[in-house]
Amino acid sequence: MIDGVIFYDLDRLVRQPRDLEDLIDIVEYVQRPVTGATGGRMNLINDNDRHMARMMCVMALKSSEDTARRVARQHLSAARDGEVQGRIAYGWIRKGEHKGQLVPEEADVVARIFQDFLAGESAYSIAKAFNIEGIEPPAAKTWSSTVVAKMLHPSGTCGLRSPPGSGGSTAEAADRPRPADLPPSHSKLPRPHRPSGRVTEPVAQACISPSDVLRS
Structure with missing residues (x-):
């Protein structure tokens, strides 16, 4: 009570x-x-x-x-305006005057993740191999399938950001839960779905993409 x-x-x-x-x-x-x-x-x-x-x-x-x-x-x-903002993904310089520029050693790790994944390896097996080889992970003590999966996300890897405020991304909107999918509310009035409207805007960074991996 x-x-x-x-x-x-x-x-x-x-x-x-x-x-x-x-x-x-x-x-x-x-x-x-x-x-x-x-x-x-x-x-x-x-x-x-x-x-x-x-x-x-x-x-x-x-x-x-x-x-x-x-x-x-x-x-x-x-x-x-192409300004670097927010948290920068693994593979890029995160601080200082060279913020947003490529880190060759980390870029090689990212390229290998794409290569192994395209060759049929799972995120878990890639993380396990990196831990055995002693490759330093981005922001954790060890590599995990979750870390690898996030790095395979194209927007983070290619230096793209999805700021809210204009347009709308159909792919992102489709992934968001609709009111019918959410738990029922105690409110007497229904809670309307409010599409936030997001657009993917490229920032001033190079791109580590699967095509670059395949060329290598």
């Missing part, structure tokens, strides 16, 4: 008005306090505090969406 809930601030408790309404429904049913440690110590068991929480949640959502829109536009603009 839960006697109540204490939250630091309302935006740490809920991010969407629909989630707040779900919580209010539960509070009204079980009659247990949900109290904030800041912001006047509101308690959602009280009518006045519930109305105040609704207004605060809507304002916080507006601020969050404004920030997300500005950040998305900045990322899209940087991608269109």
Whole structure:
């Protein structure tokens, strides 16, 4: 049995008005306090505090969406200008003035991954061989099938980024779960699907592609 809930601030408790309404429904049913440690110590068991929480949640959502829109536009603009941004994949220099340039030794490892994979090797067998040979992995203690599989993803290997904010990628949209595929919500209103609209923009990097591997 839960006697109540204490939250630091309302935006740490809920991010969407629909989630707040779900919580209010539960509070009204079980009659247990949900109290904030800041912001006047509101308690959602009280009518006045519930109305105040609704207004605060809507304002916080507006601020969050404004920030997300500005950040998305900045990322899209940087991608269109060919600027290197975000986490750089294995095979490229990640820091300093030469950031985004090719690392020949790591590029050879990437090329070998493609060669072995095209020859019929699995991600697991490739990772196992690299661990036996003592090849240093990108960001873990050992190579794993998950690491190898991510490196086989063409966008990361070729230095491509998919910033949100314009157009739409049919392939990426097809992989996203639709509302019918998601678990049912306690909300009284359905949650509409909001296509984020993503477009793949190349950045100023060379590309390690399967065709390069085959030529070698």
